[in-house]
Structures are given as C-alpha cells and as structure tokens.
Amino acid sequence: MSLRYAVLGLLARRPSTGYELTQTFDRSLSTSWHAGHSQIYPELAKLEAAGLINLVGEGARRSKTYGITDTGRAELRRWLVEAEPDRSQRSESGLRLFLTPLLDPADRMQTFERDLAHVEHELAALEALQADQADTAEPEVFAPQVDLGIRVNTVLRDWLREQIESASA
C-alpha cells in the first residue's frame, strides 16, 4: 500500500505529471522507495477513481498533470499520523553484510573495500547537495534529511574503515 501514499505525498508537494513523478522517485526517493512508470500510471488512475487526486491540466505531448484533492490530503495525513508504520526494511546490502562472515579474509576485505568506495561516493554526493541547498530558496529535499543521510553514511564509512584496518593489523 505504500506506493499509493508515496504518489499522494509527492502530489501534495506540488501537482505533477506521471513522468515527473517517475523522475522524482529516481532522484529524491531512490534511497527509500522505488517505482517505475509502469507502476505509477496505473496508480494515478486508481487514485483518480478513488477521488484522492484529480486532473488539473493537460499540456504538450499529451501530458496530464494531477493534483491532490482535499480528500486526498486528509487520507495522506491519516496515514502519516495515525496508521501504524511498517518498520520492515528490504535491503540486499544488509543481507550481504550479514553473510560476510562466511567469506575468507581476502574475499571479505574485497567486499568491504567495494562497499567503502560506494559509501564514500554517496557521502560526497550528499555533501555536494548540502552545499547547493545552502543557497537555494526552495530546497528540493528537506535539509535535516540530507543531514541525517550524511550522519548515517559517515557511521557506515567509519565502520567499514575499522573492519578493514582491524583485519590488516
């Protein structure tokens, strides 16, 4: 059911076309949720049928812009505040980390180095985003969330560095 609220939430931020939503899923939401256009277009149809969103305009290239309705806004708030969150996570990286102890030391180091390179890359991207946002009037992402992302990735980076160091010692 989360896709429904993800779409509803993005439309609460601003009216958008399905195409724009697809891009937002890729750019801003990719770290926690993903959805392709083949999921989004049918979901928009369902949400419109349920009266939670409506068509607010049609533009070039037969684009259709949807906006959230008052009913939709109420339903979104209800979900965010009153519905019990599903705390479960699905992360292949977490699974891999869990299985890492099965590898021999050389293979384990190789995977840690690979992961470290990735985390450092992520961290650089987040720090660049934070610097950009400092001088943007309307930030695309809530600044404290970027900060949280940096903190979490820093912990990960340090943990990986310690694993690598303690093994080569």
Next chain:
Amino acid sequence: MSLRYAVLGLLARRPSTGYELTQTFDRSLSTSWHAGHSQIYPELAKLEAAGLINLVGEGARRSKTYGITDTGRAELRRWLVEAEPDRSQRSESGLRLFLTPLLDPADRMQTFERDLAHVEHELAALEALQADQADTAEPEVFAPQVDLGIRVNTVLRDWLREQIESASA
C-alpha cells in the same frame, strides 16, 4: 534473486530445516530481509533441484534438514564477491520521513515522538544482545554487525531528539 542467496547463506552457516530458516529470517535477518515459510519451502525445492543444497537428514515431525553442497558454496561466494550488489533499499520509514515536512508542526512532532520511542526500544534490544554476546562462545550474530546497528540507531535517535528540541524551542 536475493531470497535464493539468503537461504543458501543461512544453510552455509549450518544445516537447517525450512522451519528453522523461517525463524532465523524473523530473528536475525528481519532488519534487512524478510521471508515467510510459504516462500522458503518452494525455494528449498528449487535449490535442491539445482544441486545447490541437498537433503542431509530427516527427523521427527517429518522435518527435513538441508545442507549446502560444494556447488552451492561456490555459487554463494560468486554472488557475494563477484556479483554487482543491488544497492536499492525499500523502507516505508524512509518514505514517511521524506513526507514528514508536509505535516503541520503538531502532527510532525507526534510522528517524531513515535519514531523516537521505537528507535530507543531497538537500541535497548541491540545493547542487550551485545551484553549477552560478550559471554557466549558461539555468537549467533557477528559482533561488529551488532555494533554497527547500535551506531546507526544512535545517529537516528540523536537526529530525532534534535528535531523535537529545535521545534519546541
């Protein structure tokens, strides 16, 4: 495809029945991957047909214990070391956090308090696990992973506390 390797990985740790694997998914792997018995039993059949695991014993209550084969071990290593990891995550909590700025301050605080309570609970559980493990010969979970879990949850807890404080100030 991850379920395949999750099952293979757990069987590489020790031979198990489907029932035991189901419990391990709930207890040790629930933070990164979940699978119910209705997924596990068919997967065991597929893995056996592929020659990656085999039946190593039958016990009481028609239980069937499977073990990993050499082929299975090689395939698991290949996946862990050579296959490009899928870094995508699926987390409803992350989605909720992303949408939090849409709420008015009172509602936002309510969700932060709810999340903080949950994180503090998690943290207590992880710290208890860490204390237990100190005097266990054969730890069920790799100690550095528990440590990582504690660090990540600590960052989350502090971030939530800051959000709550800065709003009530």
Next chain:
DNA sequence: TATAGCATGTAACGAGTTACATGATTGG
C-alpha cells in the same frame, strides 16, 4: 486427551520488474 508449538506444504492475490508499444516535441 486436548492444546500448543513443531513442521511442511499449496493457492490466491497483490505488488513490483522487465519488456513491449506508441506518439509528440525540441534541438541539432
């Protein structure tokens, strides 16, 4: 002897991914 927990399976449904398919507009 009943009930709780061990233990395995299948079926139906819903969610998510990949592939297929088409049309419109802008810029080189």
Next chain:
DNA sequence: CCAATCATGTAACTCGTTACATGCTATA
C-alpha cells in the same frame, strides 16, 4: 529530417503476502 527526450500506456512475468490446509509430538 533525425535523434534524443518527453510522455503515456499495457502485457507478461516474477516476487512476496495472506490465507488455507494438514499432520506430528511433547506436556500439562
């Protein structure tokens, strides 16, 4: 005018969840 990108949709398939269904064993 052609390629890239914008823009929307459907079909087939795989993965995951919930519900259904059954049988075994220990213990109270």
